[in-house]
Amino acid sequence: MKELRVAMLGFGGIAKSHKRAYEQFETEGTPIRLVAVCDIDPEQFTKVEQINLGAARPYRMDGIAQYTDLDKMLAEQSFDMVDICLPTYLHKEYTLRMLAAGKHVMCEKPMSLCEADCREMLEAAKKAGKLLMIGMCLRFEPQYLFLKEIIDSGRFGALRYLNLSRLSPLPKWSFENWFQKTEKSGGCALDLHIHDVDMVRFLLGDPRAVSAVAQDDVTRWQYISSRFFYDQFCVEAVASWMEAPGCRFAAGYRACFEKATVILENNVITVYPADDKPYNPELGKENRMAEEIRLLARCIDEGSEINTVNTPESAAATVALVKKLCESADLGGKILDL
Ligand SMILES: NC(=O)c1ccc[n+]([C@@H]2O[C@H](COP(=O)([O-])OP(=O)(O)OC[C@H]3O[C@@H](n4cnc5c(N)ncnc54)[C@H](O)[C@@H]3O)[C@@H](O)[C@H]2O)c1
Known part of the structure; x- marks a missing residue:
């Protein structure tokens, strides 16, 4: 290169x-x-x-x-x-x-x-x-790439449900406190929830409909709980900037398959097979920030067609989906078709 x-x-x-x-x-x-x-x-x-x-x-x-x-x-x-x-x-x-x-x-x-x-x-x-x-960046995170691999391969059978969460105290470190100004950050929905909304699209494609409920506090949509409607399984995701200031940032998922439940919590993945002992799978140690930059660098060198995992068009579609969820929340949780 x-x-x-x-x-x-x-x-x-x-x-x-x-x-x-x-x-x-x-x-x-x-x-x-x-x-x-x-x-x-x-x-x-x-x-x-x-x-x-x-x-x-x-x-x-x-x-x-x-x-x-x-x-x-x-x-x-x-x-x-x-x-x-x-x-x-x-x-x-x-x-x-x-x-x-x-x-x-x-x-x-x-x-x-x-x-x-x-x-x-x-x-x-x-x-x-x-x-x-x-x-x-979650598209480059080994803990989420593991989830993608087990969904795509069908290793544990079909997915039955998926829950994702991302919970944090209100961000307080930022330049002129811009995170806390909804018109500058989009609130917790566009800033934090977007990671899981994007992950849902990355893992499962676009849902046929969505709905969300939310709560406002310092920012709009400071807590948001979303549902993504697919024909074969249920997906829910929750994000919060409502946690008490001393709370540790927590992000994770629980994926239930026909033959196993897979849980990411406290940065550790545990697989609970239906008919065997639980275990912690070996994961790659890649740094997600380095991997996203490396992919762009490779595209600059070899051509953008090698990028099949993180296109700007898809990032734009994720912003549009977050907006749809906010619209649903503003309508009291109305189910909106895509
Ligand atoms: N990928 C992730 O997990 C992740 C995590 C945190 C933040 N982010 C995103 O990263 C972005 C930055 O967030 P942050 O937490 O670093 O915010 P921040 O407020 O800590 O940093 C922003 C920096 O930009 C500087 N700045 C402001 N206006 C400028 C200008 N006109 N020219 C040059 N510098 C200027 C500020 O001085 C500040 O140092 C946001 O879009 C945020 O959503 C992503």
């Missing part, structure tokens, strides 16, 4: 996880090189931020140019791809700007705040002839 030079835009909470992926590439000798970072807040270049995903760790900044002005970074640095870790309300504006500047774009999830923005982003990438990928 030809060396790919990357710049990051936004260096807050999630950017520090992306940074670790670039450190992994350096250690592996993978030719994906972070050359510069840009954030309007220079304190972010040294801050070790604690976000809901887990313990923050120190990171290395040696050899990486640091900017607080994007135009200056564009003028002084040569790079092929930008990794956008900005707040959600800035995703569209900066994706369009970076595509117009001739850069390939990796942009954090959710793609943007509404379907019209997503369409503009897709069109801009086509017009620029550059690649766009959205960080739907």
Whole structure:
């Protein structure tokens, strides 16, 4: 693979996880090189931020140019791809700007705040002839790839039901507190629930109908419980930003098959076969952030047709499905056909 030079835009909470992926590439000798970072807040270049995903760790900044002005970074640095870790309300504006500047774009999830923005982003990438990928990172997470493999292979028979959950205290670390402003984040539905909504689509395709109930508090849709209607099985997903401040972030699933129940909780998967002892399957140790960036880098090198797992069109369809769930919640849980 030809060396790919990357710049990051936004260096807050999630950017520090992306940074670790670039450190992994350096250690592996993978030719994906972070050359510069840009954030309007220079304190972010040294801050070790604690976000809901887990313990923050120190990171290395040696050899990486640091900017607080994007135009200056564009003028002084040569790079092929930008990794956008900005707040959600800035995703569209900066994706369009970076595509117009001739850069390939990796942009954090959710793609943007509404379907019209997503369409503009897709069109801009086509017009620029550059690649766009959205960080739907669960599609690269070994714990969820295991679930996909057992559904696709039918190893435990047919799926009977699937429950997914993602529960967190209200995010408090963000720039100007943007997470807590629904018009900037889309609330828990678009920010957190989107991971499981996207996973449902990744695992099972689009449902024929959906419904949701929700509760508002500091943000709209701060708790949301969704149902996805398929003919052969039931799927439910719950997300919350209502948990007490001291609660640990918790995400997991329970999948019931004809011949086994499979549970992900506390970061451990346990398979309970119908006629044997429970066991913990061996999983890959891949870092999901590194794998999504690696896939975009390979697409830039080999052509976008190798991407069958995380297209920007699919990321846009996931935003549309979250919007449908919010619409249902606003109608008191009405079942809406797709
Ligand atoms: N994939 C995941 O699991 C995951 C987890 C957390 C957040 N996210 C997503 O990542 C994105 C960023 O979230 P975060 O938690 O890092 O937010 P954050 O507020 O911690 O970080 C955003 C950073 O952008 C900087 N910034 C704001 N405006 C800027 C501008 N115009 N130019 C340059 N820098 C600017 C801020 O100073 C801040 O450092 C969001 O879209 C969020 O939904 C994804």
